[in-house]
Amino acid sequence: FETVSRMNHSCTPNTSYFFDSTTVSGKIHSIKYIKRGEELTLSYLSPLDSFDFRQRRLREDYAFKCIC
Numbered sequence: 378f379e380t381v382s383r384m385n386h387s388c389t390p391n392t393s394y395f396f397d398s399t400t401v402s403g404k405i406h407s408i409k410y411i412k413r414g415e416e417l418t419l420s421y422l423s424p425l426d427s428f429d430f431r432q433r434r435l436r437e438d439y440a441f442k443c444i445c
Contacts (some may be wrong), residue, residue: 386435387418388445394419 384392384405391411406431407428411417422431437444 384417386421386439386441388420388424388443390418390420390433392414392419393419397400407433 391407391409392405393408395406396402399405405417405419422434426434432443435441
């Protein structure tokens with residue numbers, strides 16, 4: 378959790394997060410090629426949500442305006 382909680386949001390992330398309830402552990406997987414030194418990012422919200430919904434949730438729940 379400590380590592381994942383420090384990852385920044387991106388609307389086009391290069392990783393995804395999966396919580397395994399069997400082992401009670403989280404796993405981060407790359408979802409595209411990541412260059413050495415490139416920041417690892419997650420999408421805080423579902424990419425299937427509308428743009429307006431994601432913008433509102435990021436502003437209200439995470440206190441920032443996404444510029445992706």
